[in-house]
Amino acid sequence: MKKIIELKNISKSFDGELVLDKINLDIYDNEFLTLLGPSGCGKTTTLRLIGGFESADEGDIIFMGENINDLPPYKRNVNTVFQRYALFPHLNVYENVAFPLREKRVGKSEIDSRVREMLSLVALTGFEQRSVTSLSGGQQQRVAIARALVSSPKVLLLDEPLAALDLKLRKDMQQELKKIQKATGITFVFVTHDQEEALSMSDTVVVMSEGRIQQIGTPIDIYNEPENAFVADFIGESNIVDGIMLEDRRVAFSGHVFDCVDAGFKKKEPVDVVVRPEDVDIVSEEKGMLKGVVTSVTFLGVHYEIIVDINGFKWMIQTTDFVDVDEHIGLYIEPDAIHIMKKSQYSGMFGDYSSFSNELDELSDAESESDE
């Protein structure tokens, strides 16, 4: 695959605060790449650097082999779908989409055919003469996408484009964006803080935190083989406990020695161990590798989410079997359900469910959405 954008050692500060810290990232032709992370992790700044709205303090941006550090936005073959769409309120739908073509002095009949082609791509045929302010959020979104795609850029940048839409519309638009990306063959660089969105749409996910890239990989890699405790916690639910790697494929944690599939660590090396809640089997207390007491049970439809206290460390387990609060149970973990990570700055910060509550989780979700 061909590299289309390379970020080399990019650093950027605002008012003395380091927002990007030596970012290195290759973006390939025709891929759907997502920058994922909590607000303030630098994902939007990365996008704005590629778009040309910010300039890096250090490092180089290479676009198809050429350094574009000093190229203004209007000369970059890259277009942006803005978070609040930024449609021109004085122009109707047709003229909004035609905007970049008129700037390029494209012929009238070509403008007409390309605008109509784009409007049909985003299913807005018949809306040509409508004022953009009369459209719903989802429709405005489509106009913004059509406008950004009409001049056939090499790369489309999308800055949390779905954040303002309600859940159902968001799901539909996710499908549609993916479809449009496949149909046009244009590289999409998508920014989101929603891990589900990132996993379901992307070819490549770039997880960011505190101005640094934590991991780059396919959605499956990111989920199954998280690089560190931050990634494991940010993507899905994870129990993260301290462990000691005894030898290749043998790890001790929570007072038990487990077989696992990881190798290549030093003998007796302290590690972080990740076990996903859905990968733990509940067995009777005698048969369990680990033993604990159920402290809470929540019914979520597809499964129960239970919290188990094991020697003071709270585990989350997702199961379809019913267990009751205060029940003593045993846990059985298969070797391939155990994922070993090197210790990092994030060790010990995540993966304990002692203060967990769904309500709190939703609260913090709502917060991170409203501050965008």
Added chain:
Amino acid sequence: MKNASKARGSLVQRLTLAPYSLWALLFILVPLIFVAYYAFTDSDFNFTFDNISRFFTATSSINDGGMEKEVHTYLLIFARSLKLAVISTFICLLMGYPAAYIISRASPRTQKIMITLIMIPMWMNFLIRTYAWMTILQDTGILNSLLGLIGLGPVHIIGTEAAVVIGMVYDYFPYMILPIYSVMAKMDAKLIEAARDLGCNSAGVLRRVVWPLSLPGVISGITMVLIPSISTFYISQKLGNGKFYLIGDAIEGQYVANNLHFAAAIAFILMVILLFGMALMQRYAGKKAVAA
């Protein structure tokens, strides 16, 4: 419950509005009716069109470069007023638009300082400001002393149309810049980024996004400068040495001469023309708004 509170809300609203309604009635509507009444009556308060037709038909002879010429007195005065007002408005727009744009893109702190600086002269009395310009523009005034220091001039300005225009521009400039600035300050910065993203250089951004979106501010700025400058009389008397008799001077002159009915007729005609002009502009602005 909802309806009751709504009804109470509107009652409160009406009560709160009452003083303003009374004010508008007493000091705007009633005087207007009087103006119209005087305009269409003679000194015995009999209905007549004489005052109105006098405005359009009265002639006088002027000496134009040694040639005696018959002219329509008031039409000429009106044309002269319109010319000076349009020139002043145009200069205000030419200076005010870029200034408003630059201020609206500055940091919030700088914006506040700049706007205060623009407004400070408005806190001083209009007459004093005009007198100040008299001393600046005099043949032996500050401007000519400065020009003399750098070896230019003296330039004769006071008593010319240029002096009148300078006075108008100075006095009404804030009324141009403030409405334009307030529209631009509210403009979404993302729209400018979007235009740049979609292929516009700076000139393109200005022409295709900033200008059309700022039109409502431009139109209200033009209105707010054109109307007072078309009807001004004091500036032309003081800075034009009374040589440029404007429509405002005509009204004042007739009034001082106790010719109330004709003064009212001139004021009435001026008002109708201005209302018509404003309606035209609003329609133009309205069309733009609909397109938006």
